[in-house]
Amino acid sequence: MTVDEALPESRRKEVVRQGVSVGVATGLYGVSFGALSVASGLSVLQTQALSLLMFTGGSQFALVGIIGAGGSGTSAIATASLLGIRNGLYALQVSQFLKAHGPKRMLAAHITIDESTAVGIGQEEPAAQRIGFWVTGLAVLAGWNLMTFVGALAGNALGDPKTWGLDAAAAGAFCALLWPRLATGDGRAAAVLAAFIALLTIPLVPAGIPVILAAVAAVIVGCMAHGRHERGEDGLPGADPTP
Amino acid sequence: MNTWTTVLVACALAFVLKFSGFVVPARLLEGPRISRISALLPAALLSGLIVTQTFAGSDGRIVLDARLAAVGVAGILLWRKANFLVVVGAAAATAALLRLAGWS
Numbered sequence: 001m002t003v004d005e006a007l008p009e010s011r012r013k014e015v016v017r018q019g020v021s022v023g024v025a026t027g028l029y030g031v032s033f034g035a036l037s038v039a040s041g042l043s044v045l046q047t048q049a050l051s052l053l054m055f056t057g058g059s060q061f062a063l064v065g066i067i068g069a070g071g072s073g074t075s076a077i078a079t080a081s082l083l084g085i086r087n088g089l090y091a092l093q094v095s096q097f098l099k100a101h102g103p104k105r106m107l108a109a110h111i112t113i114d115e116s117t118a119v120g121i122g123q124e125e126p127a128a129q130r131i132g133f134w135v136t137g138l139a140v141l142a143g144w145n146l147m148t149f150v151g152a153l154a155g156n157a158l159g160d161p162k163t164w165g166l167d168a169a170a171a172g173a174f175c176a177l178l179w180p181r182l183a184t185g186d187g188r189a190a191a192v193l194a195a196f197i198a199l200l201t202i203p204l205v206p207a208g209i210p211v212i213l214a215a216v217a218a219v220i221v222g223c224m225a226h227g228r229h230e231r232g233e234d235g236l237p238g239a240d241p242t243p
Numbered sequence: 244m245n246t247w248t249t250v251l252v253a254c255a256l257a258f259v260l261k262f263s264g265f266v267v268p269a270r271l272l273e274g275p276r277i278s279r280i281s282a283l284l285p286a287a288l289l290s291g292l293i294v295t296q297t298f299a300g301s302d303g304r305i306v307l308d309a310r311l312a313a314v315g316v317a318g319i320l321l322w323r324k325a326n327f328l329v330v331v332g333a334a335a336a337t338a339a340l341l342r343l344a345g346w347s
Contacts, residue, residue: 091261
């Protein structure tokens, strides 16, 4: 690879500021995760372990949501892992500009999430991409864990979670995570089909399984979109699979 | 499975998925159909989670209660471009107030 030109100081500061502000803003959501996790029956330590070691918000919310609803550990793990697949795809993109090896690469993998990838890819110069990725990832890691702890302690102090509507807060959090993914037609189709699958299977299978069955909607819509492409109807709204 | 096992296995798998992107050759995962399906997976799973968190009662019955109203409020706020924490807080408040008023 070519040697990067040094990044001007003003530009470096700009990228660092962007990463830190994303870290602070995202970290705040950690409060809701901490409170919901404890409300779902996890201990403060288990809650903190998830934020520190799993460190991918959607999967964490899904795991505690399914445990809280009485789903099996296996279905909770499966759903969290299916949601975590996208991080592997982000890592493919991040590895293009990040030249990290050994333990540094392990740390880079750990902080490969929506926010760090978005800020990294969003920069023009390779040096700025790397700074953006590292600063954002580490800032989110710090903020998310700190606020998870605050939320877990608060959740513990609240008592019965239903009195405070914390069970409904989980559904609200999933709505907020889903919302940006409804921008494309395929996203909307997958979401609607998944909702039907989940609704129809709730009475038939144990808790936690309807969510995994809902994942089939992504396969169906993904394959149908493929057919559309083959028939040359490209350029339909939402045909672009990129999130 | 005890909760600690669930937590730690899920954490390990989350890391494996992230790390795999750094070591697996890109072409293995870049087929158009595979990338379309994996791009749609979060939408499908989150939608499934919303439905189960909203409608599933104990012993697998479908229940209509304060959670449905909370999700409705969340949807309206998202449509009005509200912030994540506002949406989550309003959903909780809606359910809490309805329960205070005596509705399930």
